[in-house]
Amino acid sequence: MSLKLYNSSTRNKEVFKPINDGRVGIYVCGVTVYDLCHIGHARSTIVFDVLARYFRARGYDVTYVRNFTDIDDKIIERAKQLKKAPKELAQAFIDAFYEDMEKLGVLKANVEPRATDYVEDMIEMTRTLMDRGYAYTEGGDVYFSVDSYRGYGSLSGRNLEDMRAGSRVAVDDRKRHPMDFVLWKRAKPGEPQWPSPWGPGRPGWHLECSVMSNRHLGPTFDIHGGGRDLLFPHHENERAQSICANDGEFARYWVHNGFVTVESEKMSKSLGNFLTIRDALKKYHPEVLRLFLLSKHYRSPLDFSAKDVAGLQSGLVRIYRTLQRLNDLLGPGGEEKTPSGSVSNASGEFFEKFCEMMDDDLNTAGALGLVFDKVREMNRLMDPDGNGAVSQETLSRLKNQRAQLLQAGNILGLFQQNPAAFFEQLAAPSRDVNTDEIEALVEKRSQARAAKDWALSDAVRDELKDMGVILEDGPQGTTWRLDV
Numbered sequence: 001m002s003l004k005l006y007n008s009s010t011r012n013k014e015v016f017k018p019i020n021d022g023r024v025g026i027y028v029c030g031v032t033v034y035d036l037c038h039i040g041h042a043r044s045t046i047v048f049d050v051l052a053r054y055f056r057a058r059g060y061d062v063t064y065v066r067n068f069t070d071i072d073d074k075i076i077e078r079a080k081q082l083k084k085a086p087k088e089l090a091q092a093f094i095d096a097f098y099e100d101m102e103k104l105g106v107l108k109a110n111v112e113p114r115a116t117d118y119v120e121d122m123i124e125m126t127r128t129l130m131d132r133g134y135a136y137t138e139g140g141d142v143y144f145s146v147d148s149y150r151g152y153g154s155l156s157g158r159n160l161e162d163m164r165a166g167s168r169v170a171v172d173d174r175k176r177h178p179m180d181f182v183l184w185k186r187a188k189p190g191e192p193q194w195p196s197p198w199g200p201g202r203p204g205w206h207l208e209c210s211v212m213s214n215r216h217l218g219p220t221f222d223i224h225g226g227g228r229d230l231l232f233p234h235h236e237n238e239r240a241q242s243i244c245a246n247d248g249e250f251a252r253y254w255v256h257n258g259f260v261t262v263e264s265e266k267m268s269k270s271l272g273n274f275l276t277i278r279d280a281l282k283k284y285h286p287e288v289l290r291l292f293l294l295s296k297h298y299r300s301p302l303d304f305s306a307k308d309v310a311g312l313q314s315g316l317v318r319i320y321r322t323l324q325r326l327n328d329l330l331g332p333g334g335e336e337k338t339p340s341g342s343v344s345n346a347s348g349e350f351f352e353k354f355c356e357m358m359d360d361d362l363n364t365a366g367a368l369g370l371v372f373d374k375v376r377e378m379n380r381l382m383d384p385d386g387n388g389a390v391s392q393e394t395l396s397r398l399k400n401q402r403a404q405l406l407q408a409g410n411i412l413g414l415f416q417q418n419p420a421a422f423f424e425q426l427a428a429p430s431r432d433v434n435t436d437e438i439e440a441l442v443e444k445r446s447q448a449r450a451a452k453d454w455a456l457s458d459a460v461r462d463e464l465k466d467m468g469v470i471l472e473d474g475p476q477g478t479t480w481r482l483d484v
Contacts, residue, residue, distance in 0.1 A: 003359045008254040023061045025221035027213040032069040033093035034078040036276045040260040044227045047257045047298045049106045065216045066109035100277040103286045105413040115208040119194045122203040126183045134244045138174040140186030140199040146179045156232035206237040219248025225255040257298045285426045288313045294364040322375045324419035351404040
């Protein structure tokens with residue numbers, strides 16, 4: 001089955017055909033680093049992390065570019081409030097971004113450019129646009145003229161005249177059209193600035209992604225991604241200036257993820273429901289958050305509710321308990337999972353169906369449904385008669401199915417922990433866990449059982465139960481997990 005992606009530009013689901021066979025170039029708009037990342041940033045970053053993982057699993061040579069906006073009005077204003085240099089502030093939040101995303105299992109992109117490293121290129125693109133008649137200067141600012149490009153509005157499906165008539169904000173009288181956007185901003189006193197042919201200033205926000213994508217992927221590349229909120233005006237403006245300056249098609253496929261609300265309301269600091277990744281991680285295991293953010297199709301809106309997250313947590317616990325049982329029955333399974341999660345490394349009906357779901361516009365919701373179905377089936381196979389007896393044929397079947405499950409998990413960025421470590425971390429946000437003490441008590445009970453001191457064995461089990469520890473006795477010995 002061919003991989004299909006919904007292309008925002010054509011408003012259709014299309015078969016993905018790369019420009020160069022076996023290679024794919026992806027550019028995703030990254031964060032503006034003036035604050036901690038919130039749960040909406042997490043969704044977008046995880047969606048495109050999975051897209052890149054899946055392309056690699058299908059054998060593509062992926063060049064994934066995700067930028068940082070490290071200079072803009074919000075950064076300058078926040079730096080003033082905190083009495084820091086904009087560069088210092090930006091670096092602090094870039095560091096915070098990496099910390100948060102590492103916890104969520106997000107892999108680094110191949111290239112992670114920062115806007116301030118490409119200012120000279122941005123000046124050159126602005127000069128090109130002016131020379132070609134697509135831009136004009138007014139009082140030290142340079143604007144792109146949307147009237148000069150007939151294709152303006154085609155990405156977002158908007159009409160220029162309707163936008164002119166519907167403009168509700170006071171229009172800068174220096175602009176020739178209300179939708180004209182800034183390419184170069186003249187510097188205000190005390191702001192970061194760079195010299196340019198139009199006077200000291202800094203580049204406009206829309207310009208940076210055009211320059212960085214062109215530098216690392218060329219004037220025409222495969223996929224441009226980002227949140228739905230970026231479709232207009234940011235991506236519309238990017239596309240217009242890039243096509244006019246570079247004589248390229250720019251991105252061939254535009255992929256946008258849906259919005260995230262919190263308890264059915266738009267996130268807002270004024271409403272008190274602004275949920276940062278760090279706040280969420282204080283309450284939930286990172287894989288619980290990742291599972292939740294992949295539980296709906298990426299283009300669908302997603303409401304972050306405590307009830308729904310709890311439901312997904314219970315589901316993830318069931319999966320890890322199944323993996324723990326499989327480890328007891330078959331031995332550890334980590335060797336069956338390769339770093340690439342390559343499609344060719346796991347064969348079987350489940351994984352084929354999983355890939356069919358992923359091929360259908362990255363349908364992670366459908367893929368996860370298959371995962372939960374498979375886990376239920378594996379649990380039945382592990383105890384077919386209720387007496388724990390499993391045939392050699394069934395053991396071989398279970399080993400193959402575990403390999404397929406772990407490969408699917410590697411593409412999704414899930415099931416990456418040893419089950420015992422998962423259960424320990426799952427409980428960490430809510431209580432302190434002394435692993436050494438628990439292990440010592442488990443060993444004490446095992447020795448009591450070996451000596452047939454059932455009274456002591458039961459007493460230790462009760463003590464562990466009071467600590468929130470559940471024991472499970474199996475053929476390979478006793479394992480424990482936290483009651484979550």
